[in-house]
Amino acid sequence: MNRLRILLAALASGLVFGLGLILSGMVQPAKVLGFLDLLGAWDPSLALVMGGAIAVGLPTFAWARRRQGRQQASLLGEPMRLPEARQIDRRLVLGSLLFGVGWGLAGLCPGPALVALGAGSGPAALFVLAMLAGMGLFEWLEMRRP
Numbered sequence: 001m002n003r004l005r006i007l008l009a010a011l012a013s014g015l016v017f018g019l020g021l022i023l024s025g026m027v028q029p030a031k032v033l034g035f036l037d038l039l040g041a042w043d044p045s046l047a048l049v050m051g052g053a054i055a056v057g058l059p060t061f062a063w064a065r066r067r068q069g070r071q072q073a074s075l076l077g078e079p080m081r082l083p084e085a086r087q088i089d090r091r092l093v094l095g096s097l098l099f100g101v102g103w104g105l106a107g108l109c110p111g112p113a114l115v116a117l118g119a120g121s122g123p124a125a126l127f128v129l130a131m132l133a134g135m136g137l138f139e140w141l142e143m144r145r146p
Contacts, residue, residue, distance in 0.1 A: 006076050018115045024049040027116040029107025029123065036104050 025031040026049065034043035065082060074080050103109050108116065108127050116124035 002077060006078060009076055017111065018118070021112045021115045022119075026112040027108075027119070027121075027124075032103070032107040032112075036107075 021027050024046065026046065031043060032046065034041060035046040037043075061082070064080060067080075099109070106113075106123075106127050108124060110131060113124045113127045113131065117128050
């Protein structure tokens with residue numbers, strides 16, 4: 001029964017997230033590229049979307065971090081694994097740059113790309129294939145790392 005509750009909560013969360021991405025325009029590469037075009041025809045509307053996400057996320061993660069100290073489980077009883085790393089290193093900076101370049105070139109990032117893929121977008125399918133190839137390359141390189 002608990003497993004069913006967890007699956008239903010995951011489904012509801014994914015549906016709300018996907019619907020939010022669709023309603024905000026985050027699955028439309030042209031809208032995202034308009035937001036990133038600071039020196040051209042800049043579209044600031046996605047800044048409100050990001051601000052809203054930060055306004056919800058910051059207090060939620062702060063609450064989860066405080067709760068984790070007492071009881072390392074989610075409200076549904078599953079273990080919580082919040083990020084612990086605090087250092088800014090070369091790998092983080094390079095990964096962030098690569099993510100940003102990909103976002104700027106394609107107008108998509110992973111979450112919206114998966115939603116757009118589910119809606120049948122051909123460019124999103126190409127993006128997701130490239131993303132999976134990049135993830136595979138990263139894992140392969142990590143296995144070869146001394």
